[in-house]
Amino acid sequence: MSESTSPWTPSSALTALLYTDFDGEPADPDDVIADALDGGYTERTDGLRGILQDAAADPVERFLACCALATWADPVGYQAVLEACAAGERAVWLGASYDRFHGVDDTFGQLAHCVGGSSEMAAERGTADERLRAAKALLNLVDQHQFGRSLQWLLSDEIVAVHTKGIAAVAERGMDRIASAETIGFDLGLQIAMLIVSLGDADESTGTSMARRLIAAQPGERALVELTDLVARGSGEQSLSLAAELTAAANTQRMEQALSEARDRRLDRERLRERFPHVHHLLRGYFHLSFVAGSLSHAEAVDSYLTLTPKEELRKTAEELSSLVTEMDSRTRLARAVRSLGLSAATPRGVSLSQWLTDVAAIIRQHQKI
Template identity: 45%
Template sequence: MPREYVSGFQPGPVAQRIFYTDFEGNPGDPDDILADGLDGGWAEREPAAIELLNDESAHPADRLLACAALALWGSPAGYRAVIDAAHHPERVVWSDQSVDRWFGTDNTFALLAEEVGDSYEIAVERGTSELRREALAALVPLADRYQFERRLVQAMSTDDIRALAEEVDAVIGSGIDRIRRRDPMKFDLDTQIAGLIIVMHRVDQARAESRAMELVSAPPNQRALRELGNTANMATAPPANRLMASVRVDLERALELDRSGSEDHSGRVGHFGHAMETLVTLQAVFTTHDGPSAADLADFRYRIGSLVAANARTLHNYVYESFYAATDALVDGWLDPSLRRSAVQLLLDD
């Protein structure tokens, strides 16, 4: 559990004794002490860790560390705490006690997923493998709403993925729906869903390839496209004409809102922005898959030129907002400005 991710606080006396003092009585790093516990030291410190986990007066960060330690040590109490937290995420007391460095959003579930994943061997030793699997099963459905980075997909063995295939497929589907709707997210949902598709590919290639096509058609950001492109033999290219039609529809909707005098500024710029993202996706399909020919792509970009020009006011808003997104990455995170730059570059090329 990377300590640098946890908000600054002074550990309480119990946490200091069991997580900041090594097994020889010297000051230590929690990461090292948790790892050393796997060699048998867990038995000595598990009772105190359980008490700390259940102590409502303790600092939430101390309780998070106790839950992480118990999960890593294959403790039934740790697994049950993870399951309870996953079933009731809105009630978790340690929310925001660990924050992702890129997006500045809560990643406590990511840390717990990592510890559950790393407990594979000790769970076998302690006879708690079934509870470990239940903890993973509880975490998977959160992947369309909570930040996991790559830790959830790395936590699951091939056997885990095979056993949880239905849960993984379900959250992939709901995640793609969120991406299609452009639901505001505080983390890179697109790449998180792409990662789940990739692990699904280990056990069910046909279903993974079908989900990959759905994701690319949504479309996702460029990082997610690259993630999918690295998966051997995965047919991720959607029909090019579907992407071309999507670009045209979004440009027409943006223009309709503009000409109607609508005050829906975000909707107007949103449709234009989605058209630009889809245009970038179309370009990526051309360069990495059996997509449209160079001549077809050039012809399409020429034909939508008049629609882009007719959206001059919205184009100005889009470029203006893109500038601020690029100069202050906290607005959208560091991935969205990159995508916007790509779209603007395509416009400049034309």
């Protein structure tokens, strides 16, 4: 959590719920909330719901209760996020947490972290739809409130896929604010740049076009550096040509370094796709935006691929999947590689990425024997 503006002491009730671990020892709320994900949340849920729904309770305590419940994918927590978003500047706990750098309220950014990071719990508890509604409500406030880097938690592929138009509308509103003479108390340019990069992942042409408009609005160097991600993650000439415009807008050492790194990442991705073309076809074609938008399950996506792909290509895909798992000798490298190859979906719950890729290769080989 970010720092509060003044000393504050939790009540005995909240102390028992969020400041005491499951061994009865004093603990930090962040640690208690994380530890509870293994199942302990069931012991603390009713008490936190009571605090959250008590209009007479301390607003800071209600905010902390909401953060915990949203992290645990609790429907009452998600509903409270919706209500806070609807209230906006009138949210009961506004000011319960402040951004250290800008000195402005960052409760919406904190909630973005909680909601965005609760995807696995939401899938387990059957509250994925409630989570998406809460995420959309938060995203609709990005042009009005401080989110900072916490915004990234809301920009996962499955959220962007179902809220593309809404995100684009927020980005447009944000650019209008930046281009005006209005004084804004936080780095709105950075937040809008992050939205634009996420849109560029889905549609490079749209992302590049919006980036040019943001550049013209003079959003600040942090925002311009953020836009170098479009160069790194793009595949066409439009995103590549953006590099010259970014240099012209911010001809600094920081920009030079960011663009150099972006070009290296782009080249690495292109080489990876040349090395594993059939895996790229599988992941990009069957586990990208249409999948994360909810139209297919993992099994259905694989079945569709098996049905529509010639046997010789299936053989090569299985070989490439095995080689990919072997060559990427760490979880981090493998995760980066499959994202570069087009994977947007999470693996089935409880299955590691390497195991899932190995399982898909085995399914393909078994299908070839039929």
